[in-house]
Amino acid sequence: MKRIGLLLVAATLVGAAPPERVDLIIRGGTIYTGSDAPFVGDVAVSGDRIRAVGARLPFAATRVVEARGLIVAPGFIDPHTHLGERLLGEDAQARLIPGFLMQGVTTAFIGNDGRGDPNIAATLASARTRPVGINYAAYVGFGDVRSAVVGKADRAPTSDELTRMRAMVASAMCQGALGLSTGLFYAPQSFAAQSEVVALAREAGTRGGVYDSHIRDESSYSIGLAAAVDEAIAVGREAGLPAHIAHIKALGVDVHGQAPTIIARIEAARAKGQRVTADQYPWSASGTTLAAALVPRWAHDGGRDALVKRFDDAAVAERLRSDMALNLRRRGGAESLLITEGAYRGQRLSDVATKLALDPLAAAMAVIRTGDPNVASFNQTEEDIAALMRRPWVMTGSDASDSHPRAYGSFARKYDEYVRKRKVLSLRDFIERSSALAADTFRLKDRGRLRPGAFADVVVFDPTAFAARATYAEPALLAAGVRTVLVNGVLAVADGKLTGAAAGRGLAQTPPAGSCP
Structure with missing residues (x-):
């Protein structure tokens, strides 16, 4: 009888169907799906898609990633970067965006702050001939559109020019743009009236887009922080599309402590049914250029050449110095501006002034004459950062740009500093x-x-080790703690090391039916 029983078991096993085979399984990690409470289980992948997620999945796999004790999460999405030149450039290694992959960031947006090429089709198609390490989506930029039609001058567009600008935005949306981005703090975008912005944003909204804005004032430079937030909300409301505030913050001594006021304004709009969101980077220093930080907007009229000429114009010298002095005070003084590139890299403006035997304003103009270096501007309080971060409509972003550690450490720092x-x-x-x-x-x-x-x-990271290594002194150090990253099912990071795989894609948005020719 015992022999017969064994034969029956053997026959059953022989007749049983073999387990389904998948390309890869991530086994035994603590899974955060993006929607559900965490649980210990597996993620199975076939091709570029997830086949299944659950406890003890019954699949055989070509490759198994052991994730016991690790966190398994969706690949992170960065809604605000300045990575366009890298993603679209000739340098294959730079196109991998290693600083993002080593933080688990698998998708990024480009064309932010109004600096997005209207030729969206070419931007997105680039990934097919110049492979990239991460996915990317793109905005059409208000600044690029306005500059192409109106130029750098401080004036309103003519009726014909406005029509041409609207057509450029509509075309970009039909090519797959995310929406319209603006950088109303920066000239020549700062010369535009709200009505002009609404007219272009409406073209994006009609075609399913989002209005993304580096608002007109994050401090007290012009209309003030509160009024600038109100303007962004109004553009979304009047143009009929979601409004998104880029790198939300209270910048400078005049607006420290105003985070609760800003939160109240946004949540009042949301309570009325308007779609308003924001992104935020977890650093107390913003990143900009020395001229953008200190030189008043009116002095940018006509572009850089006109700006530099104004430094020697006796007719405007007193006004220029007075306005620059106000901006320096807003920023917290010369000690608060750290130059992060060029001949004075690693030096505060106060140090440069001492070295050149000039006052800080004269030193700033001397530096700007030879270029316009990036600076880290220490201008925010931890109380404001934390208050904004807690809101459920504020997502993680990096504002990734050269010479600032946020490009290599924002997601890792947010976890290490603000979660742990x-x-x-x-x-x-x-x-x-x-x-x-x-x-x-x-x-x-x-x-x-x-x-x-x-x-x-997918990202798999060690919860005891995930942290930024980048600093203001060394902004390009890769983050620690990420063990595995998949991009469209391809291993981009394995065993904590970059594989060199370039599996990213250009992500085109699909406009609503009937909204495009």
């Missing part, structure tokens, strides 16, 4: 606001969550 150490956010909140919130806000289909059928953009 300061307990401002829970781990689940951090993950969802770094992935699903952005995917939902910007209509990224099948991204931002770990679920069957979604694209396999």
Whole structure:
């Protein structure tokens, strides 16, 4: 009888169907799907998609990634970067965007601050001939559109020019743009009236886009922080599209402590049904150029050559110095501006002034004459940063740009500093606001969550080691703690090291039916 029983078991096993085979399984990690409470389980991947997510998945796999004790999450999505030159450039290594991959960032947006090429089709198609390490989507930039039609002058567009600008935005949207981005703080965009912005934003909204804005004033430079937030909300309302405030902050001594006021304004609009969101980077220093930080907007009329000539114009010398002095005070003084590139890299403006035997304003003009270096501007308080970070409509962003550690460490720093150490956010909140919130806000289909059928953009990181290594002195150090990254199902990071795979894609938005020719 015992022999017969064994034969029956053997026959059953022989007749049983073999387990389904998948390309890769991430086994035994603590899974945060982007929507659900965490659980220990597996993620199975076939091709570029997630096949299944669950506990003890019954699949055989060509490759197994052991994730016991690690966090498994959707690949992070960065809604505000300045990576266009790298992603579209000739340098294949730079196109991998290693600083992002080593933080688990698998998708980034470009064309922010109004600096987005209207030729969206070419921007997105570039990934097919110049492979990239991460996915990217693109905005059409108000600044690029306005400069192409109106130029650098401080004037309103003519009726014909406005029509041409609207047509450029509409065309870009039909090519797959995310929406319209603006940088109303920067000349020549700062010369535009709100009505002009609304006219162009309406073209984006008609075609399913978002209005993304570096608002006109994050401080007290012109209309003030509160009024600039109101303007962004008004543009979204009047143009009929979601409004997104880029790198939200209270910048400078005049507006420190105003985060609660800004939060109240945004949440009042949201309570009325308007879609308003924001992104934020977890650093107390912003990044800009020395001229943008100190030189008043009126002095930028006509572009850089005209600006430099004004430095020697006796007729405007007193006004120029007076306005620059006000801006320096807003920024917290010469000690608060750290030059991060060029001949004076690593020096505060106060140090440069001492070296040149000039007062800080004269020193700034001397530096700007030879270029316009990036600066780290220490201008925010931790209280404001934390207050904004806690809001459920604020997602993680980097504003990634050269010479600032935010390009290499924003997501890692937010986890290490504000989840682990300061307990401002829970781990689940951090993950969802770094992935699903952005995917939902910007209509990224099948991204931002770990679920069957979604694209396999996945990060696996060590919760005891995930941290930024980049600093203001050394801004290009890769983050620590990421063990595995998948981009469209391809291993971009394995065993904590870059594989060199370039599996990213240009992500085109699909306009609503009937909104494009």
